[in-house]
Amino acid sequence: MLKIKGLHVYYGLIEGLKGVDFHIEEHEIVTLIGSNGAGKTSTLGAIVNSVKTKGEVEFFGANISKLPTHKIIQRGIALVPEGRKVFINLTIEENLRMGAYNNDENFERMRDRMYELFPRLKERCAQLAGTMSGGEQQMLAIARALMGEPKLLMLDEPSLGLAPKIVGELFDTITRLRSEGITILLVEQNAFAALKVADRAYVLENGKVVLSDAASNLLHNAEIKKRYLGG
Structure with a gap:
């Protein structure tokens, strides 16, 4: 459905993404996890071409990386911003x-x-x-x-600042949307909650993908637990 190839993002002389590759299949929930500044929000911005980029973004086989943002949205990608x-x-x-x-x-x-x-x-x-x-x-x-x-719904930090009960309801809704056929790309600081609902995950550090796996595997990965899941 969505393929990202050699994606770079630039903010003046600062390189926010440094050659990111990943893909999303239809009806998946894929999450990007990483610390602040790792490049998660930059990735979402690059997909809808709202930041300066280099690389390819393919959506259902078509290269959309040079399209204006409103044309990308018309093709079926929606972003819920932070x-x-x-x-x-x-x-x-x-x-x-x-x-x-x-x-x-x-x-x-x-x-x-x-x-x-x-x-x-x-x-x-x-x-x-x-x-x-x-x-x-x-x-x-x-x-x-x-x-x-939309065919692809992108969520940027949806649980930020919400009470725990509301966060639970939110992730129940995300799971329900996937069951109704909507593909979801989730950026979320609450890595535990994100990995619980996701099918697959990519870990970003300093603008690069350093690890990818099934979300269930990353939940039990000792290094991921130590860095992002509080032990």
Whole structure:
């Protein structure tokens, strides 16, 4: 589905990614783990061409690395950014409509699906997004991304700043989305939670992939436990 080949990312003279290779198959959850500054968010930005890059990004066999970001999104890739970035002065329903700008003819069907997936959004559909809790805003950010019916959903630090109970609900939702046929690329500081739901994982250090394996294997890898799982 998605193949990354020799990916480099540049911020001026600083090289954020240094020749990253990885792939994602349909209906997988793949997670990128690593410390702050390892290159996880840069990888997501490179896939949607929002940062300066060199290398190839293939999506269903087509090289999309030179396409503008909006064209990449139209092909079926959606990104939920770190910090949620909901439109705080718009209502929940208005945020969902913004997410359906490429899929307006299916707005009502997808809105109803999002309200089924996230019942709390339906209860508060006329509420301004800026008055919602962090967990509710994260639900909205994911729902907004799904309004375009993407084939690949990329999540950047979705559990950041959320209460443990909400984090559990969030990862249950991620698992449910995969069961409904959505492929997910997950960037997550909570490596334990990410590895619990993922099929495969890549470990990034200093802009390079240093290890890849089945997520279940990495959960029991002594070095991964020591570095990222608290022992």
